[in-house]
Amino acid sequence: MSALQHAVTAHADTDTPLEYQNPHESVKITGFWIFMATDMLLFGCLFATYLVLRTHTDGGPTAHHLFDIPGFTAETFILLTSSFTGGLSTLAMRLGKRKQVMAWLTLTILLGLAFIGLEVQEFAADVAIGATMQRSAFLSAFFTLVGTHGSHVSIGIVWMVLTLIQIARRGLNQKTARKLFIVNLYWHFLDVVWVFIFTIVYLSGVVM
């Protein structure tokens, strides 16, 4: 592999995108796709649990009572936008514009923080009226599913900050490009998971 890598770096192939040019780096992208499959299954199990338990409210607050339409709509809007700005950072990377990459990434981080802020606020409001995760099986499942997504987002934010530092320090090269590409894959993935949360948890929660 490294011999192969050597051959390729020696006469770098400029037709392929930067993050795929070095096989040593591009295999990490493959690895990351496989990782996302496992993460998808993890969420799949949490969704299944939620679907089984969502009516088990034990006389406590129901989805209908709890979910606040403007709140989760704003969260959705912010997260989808951040996914878009994240995509723009990849685009800028492909064009070799480091400053732009950093600007879009910073914006993505800020939007991510806003999302987390809203989510914390939502959770705090629920807890304040006694809708804690200890109250009923429904709430246990709700907080765990949405909270797991939220902690993924938080990790994503830290990760993007680390990527930003590296791009600032080392510029755009095969390695940093690959890292940026992967963190964006992760971010899009969280977006997709959120779309499921939005429909399966929130929308069907307020409708039903």
Add this chain to the structure above:
Amino acid sequence: MWNEGYLIWISDALIVLVVVGIVGALTYLKKWRWLWDNWLTTVDHKKIGIMYLIAALLMFFRGGVDALLLRTQLAQPGEHFLDAEHYDQIFTTHGTIMILFMAMPFLFALFNIVVPLQIGARDVAFPYLNAISFWLFFFGAMLFNLSFVFGGSPDAGWTSYPPLTELGFDPGPGENYYLLGVQISGIGSIATGINFIATILKMRAPGMKLMRMPLFTWSTLGSCLIIIFAFPALSVSLALLMLDRVVGTHFFTMMHGGNPMMFINLFWVWGHPEVYIVVLPAFGVYSEVVATFTRKRIFGYSSMVASLMLITVISYFVWAHHFFTMGAGADVNTFFAVASMAVGIPTGVKVFNWLFTMFRGRIRVTLPMLWTLGFIPNFAIGGATGIMLAAAPGDYQYHNSYFLIAHFHQMLIGGVVNGMLAGMYYWWPKMFGFRLNERLGKWAFWIFNIGFYICFLPQYALGFEGMQRRMYTYPTDMGWGSLNFVSTIGAYLMGVGFLFIVWQVLYSLFHMERDTTGDPWDARTLEWSLPSPVPHYNFAVIPTITERDVWWAAKQRGTTDLLTTSTEDIKEIHMPKNSGRPFIMGLAFFVAGFGFVFNWYILAVIGLAGVALCMILRALEDQDEYVIPAEEVRETESALGRL
């Protein structure tokens, strides 16, 4: 922990003595530096494989001692060797250790040692991650084993069903140890799955098309695919149960809307595929061994691949056969019964392919072949009793009886352990450069296998006579005494067989001749074209693969120099640098886990912070490779007589 009785005190004392002994010996021989530089920080897949192997054998010993304690307790009616609580703890640790801390690392040992060499790769796809996987497994296993010394072992069975495992019914730290130890090592297993899928898909030497891959590599791919599909379910079920116990949620509780059945479903979504995770690589080993020792190409290669992949898929759709009796209804039970039986078809295909390969071959009965031959009758009986269990109405009769115990031991020992031992014997010369003594090995084989039948055949009958699993004692008038006594004798014979293996290893370490050929079995696949032990960069020049069983074909044609001699093609080689961080990260996980076991949150936070720090440092790391100059490679190769 002070009122647990003399058995525990004696073992505690022994553990302390062993630890003091090891620490003392390392200090006296001034080997700490060596241990750290060569092993604890290594990212070399071959060394990681050897560490997995050692760990698996040690855990086999621990699990085996547990088994003997259980069997001693059951040897006669009304026995008081162990009390009920102890019995519960021991069957729990026995089951958990055997499946998660013996079988899994044993597979990972073989994956690591064999796969990159078989596909002509210089390394696994993610060597650093590979080291992390190992240390997560290791520290997860240590955390689990610590329960024995510190606080008490889990006692709700290796399946740990709620509501029995909810805090109210099971307050002690034992269950926490189970949840966290298994969780930590499970994360490592997922990483291993990802790593080997990427390795097999992306790191094959030029020309190594998928349909030219050796069957062991195929079985690894199948096993890893199941790992990544199944283990997340385990992680979720354990995490949710942990939340119930630590945070007070109500996923699986009896009150406030919890649903224990949800755990049972999630657990078996992992648990059933798990048995295929462990058995597929054994199938891979048998395929390699049969082909090598009959000197024939494997019969029906494509059907072997197809059946491996079919098992991979079907294994995912049978989990509910573990609770036919729990009220799912006839339609659901029918679906899962039929799916379970369907697995028998591809499995049968494989067995016939092995038999056809052997047919008219000149079989050399070496140790790997012996364990393979021993496997076939086991699998025939175990498979037949498995179909009996898969028939849902029948299962109402033998559910949770000794019939089941006999069945799954027949599969797990006769299928998995036989396979792993066959693999160990087969690749031992590749790992260490010498063979294991055949004479002692044959003693081990016969004693272990005869013991096996004496131990488990009576249990089928006991099952029919109504003896349930997880019973710590039984009254005389049930009439189960004599069969149980026979079974216990068998268990002890297996223990003696294991001791022969230990003796064999120790003896061979000092007395066996070095193998200078690199190919002591006259084998077929690529790994045997390398010297033993393999230099750390594996292939001086990555070979080009032209067909299946390339090494054999090259030997037939007399063109082995195309695969071995690495003339002026030798270039400098980039290798990953050793790192202490995976070890430290495992340790940090251990600290965090230990904190959670006893609800000492400060410790838990310190541990988690350590984990986070390790990850951040890794993210910011720039240079994790070094270069071996071409000259150095040439020198190594010519010292090995290959230039």
